Amino acid sequence: SKDKIISGKKAFELYDTFGFPIDLTELMASEIGFSVDMAEFSEELNKQKERSRKDAKVETEDWIVLLEDDKEEFVGYDMLETDVKITRYRKIKTKGIDKYQLVLNITPFYPEGGGQVGDTGYLQQGETTINIEDTKKENNLIIHFTSQLPQDLSGTWKAVVSESKRRLTAKNHSATHLLHQALREVLGTHVEQKGSLVNADYLRFDFSHFQKVTDEELKEIEHKVNQRIRQNLPLDEKRNIPISEAEKMGAMMLFGEKYGDTVRVIRFGDSIELCGGTHVKATGEIGIFKIVSESATAAGIRRIEAITADKAEEFINNELTALKEVRQLLKNPKNVVQSISDLLAQQTKLEKEIQQLKREAAKNIKTELVQHAQEVSGMEVIAQKVELDDNAIIKDLVFQLKNESANRVVILGAIINNKPLLTIGLSDNLVKEKGLNAGQIVREAAKEMQGGGGGQPFFATAGGKNPEGVEKAIAKAVELLNN
Known part of the structure; x- marks a missing residue:
């Protein structure tokens, strides 16, 4: 530039696209006798903030009530499909895209809660199919998310839950209960659940513990969970029982969690917990349980991530295949670990010789x-x-x-x-x-x-x-x- 001024737009592009700090741009510019148009830079920065606010903003319209029904009935513990009617709907707009939220008179769709993700599936009427992309809870309502508003809002629809996703999620949720029990047995009764995530792919369990869980402890925890899976312990479910009765049963309750007068209790052998999630009918359905990581999330809080069933089998097969390939590369030694250790030592020695x-x-x-x-x-x-x-x-x-x-x-x-x-x-x-x-x-x-x-x-x-x-x-x- 003839007047030795770097435009604010160019400086903002460096900052926004490449992460280049504006103060560093100013410093480097000054070293070669240039300056930065900071007024224009601030203007571009404010424009970007406004765009971000608009993208993040969710515009929610009022409910349009079709049938007066303050609370819908959840039937998803016992069935994965049923005939339903739409009682209300509303349009929401996020990032400029229109979405719809539906409320049904009864629903088999489990809403996100207790660490478990919401169900997906579809509504069907004749040749018309409306995909349900997520399910959440809002006050007493179970909200079904969809990108398409049904044309027939007053008719009867068949609600169908994705059976495969529900089945895999249930395996992982039941596995978290077995994991919780095993953690308390191996590490001590000070262990308390601090959070969880359960979906169709894996489970994540956060718990209180004062130090890293050792490899030996992880092996024992994993063994105890798999032992209970092999025992094929049946699900003992009690719905709508007084919380005082649940306490007498010794059901584990999350610290700080608010419970109603009546609760649902899930029991697999000596694992007894208050839980609203979906579960297997017997632990044998889980198949196999494999811990894939253990880490810290905060002071005094540890996290275990694990997989079950087909995912665990796939993981183990991949590990065994990799080990087999390593054995073949090393000409099938008796002790693979020692052979790799020797190779690394030899490599270190050669690297030192090369440096010399x-x-x-x-x-x-x-x-x-x-x-x-x-x-x-x-x-x-x-x-x-x-x-x-x-x-x-x-x-x-x-x-x-x-x-x-x-x-x-x-x-x-x-x-x-x-x-x-x-x-x-x-x-x-x-x-x-x-x-x-x-x-x-x-x-x-x-x-x-x-x-x-x-x-x-x-x-x-x-x-x-x-x-x-x-x-x-x-x-x-x-x-x-x-x-």
Whole structure:
């Protein structure tokens, strides 16, 4: 720009698209005599905030009541499909897209709750099918989410829950109950549930515990869960019983959770919990339980993620296949772990030997570099392209060379992985007495190889896109010493 002003739009594009901080843009601009139009930048930033607010905003219209029915009946514990009527609906708009929420007189769709995701499925009437994409609860209403409003709002529809998703989710939910019991048995009765997520793919269980769960403890926990699965413990479900009766049964209750006067109790053997979710009829349906991770989520809170049934079988098969392939690569050793450990030790040893060889090569190069030093403006200048492919070795070489003399400039170019590298070192005396700055020199010289860089006054590096420009960059750096 002729007036040396970087537009606010350009600065905002750097910030918004590439995550480049505006204060850094201002700093770099000032170094080359430019300024940033901050008023325009602020204007663009405010526009983006407004766009984000609009995208995040959900516009919800009023309910349109078709049938007076304050509370719908949930029948999903006993059936996955039934005839229903739509009692009310409303339109919502999110990110500019119209969606609809339906309330039915009765529903087999389980609404999200207790860590379990909501059911999906469809409503069907003749040839017409309306997909139900999610189910949630709002006050006393069970809300069914859909992208399409049924044309026949007064007719009867068949509500059908996705059987496969419900079945897999139920396996995972029942597994969380068995996991909770096993955790308390192995780690102690201080363990309390702090959160959970149950869907068709996996289960996640957060619980109170003061330290990392050891591998041995995880094995024991997993074994106890699978033991109960193999016992095929039947589901003992009690609905709408007084909470006092549930307490007498020893049912686990979540701390801080509010319960009504009547509750639902789920029991598998000695696992007894208050729960509104969906479950298997017997633990054998879970098939197999496999813990895939254990981690911390906060101080005193641990998280276990696990899988069951087909997902667990697939996971185990993949692990066994990988192990088999490793065995074959290692020529079927008796002890795979020891063989891999030996290989890693051998690799470490070879890497050290390679580093030593590189250092020896650098010593030889160092002698040659000193012999080919030239005088420029009263300074001893070593400026060469070197056949080295290790940044650390080159840096070490430059420091050795610059520190051996009070009047030495070291400019080394190299190509590493087909990319150019320029490294410059200045004796401390040259920085103090002559005011030379390696960072400024390398930044200007790097343009010859379509790159950039920087550093400190006595040491700096630069990279680039054009390997063929290394020699020109070296020559440019030498030329800058005369200015």
